[in-house]
Every structure is written in structure tokens, then in C-alpha cells.
């Protein structure tokens with residue numbers, strides 16, 4: 001049975017009834033607000049993701065400039 005009850009979703013941002021096109025948000029604006037929260041670091045876990053990617057020296061990529069004239 002895959003009959004889903006038509007529960008009125010509420011926008012987690014402003015608590016207005018969600019719109020079909022922007023579920024679970026009520027509008028694109030609120031969807032953007034939620035997205036911005038991610039980007040602004042509200043949900044970012046303090047870790048060393050960037051350090052791992054940036055601090056790792058890549059062998060054979062630096063100081064290997066052989067110029068064959």
C-alpha cells in the first residue's frame with residue numbers, strides 16, 4: 001500500500017504551507033534561504049576537509065618543469 005496521506009507540508013523556514021513546486025518550502029526564496037544556511041556554514045561540521053585536500057602535496061606535480069629545448 002503506497003497511499004500517502006496528503007499532509008499539508010509546512011515550510012521549515014517561515015512555517016507557511018509548502019508549495020508543490022518548492023516542497024518542502026513555500027517558495028523559491030525560502031528554498032534559497034535554506035540553501036544559504038548550508039553555504040554560510042550553519043550546518044558545516046568543523047573538520048579538516050579543506051586541509052586534507054589542500055595540504056596534501058601532489059607528487060610529480062611541482063618542481064617538475066623539464067624544458068626540452
Ligand SMILES: [Zn+2]
Nearest residue numbers: 011014026030
Ligand atoms: Zn517559506
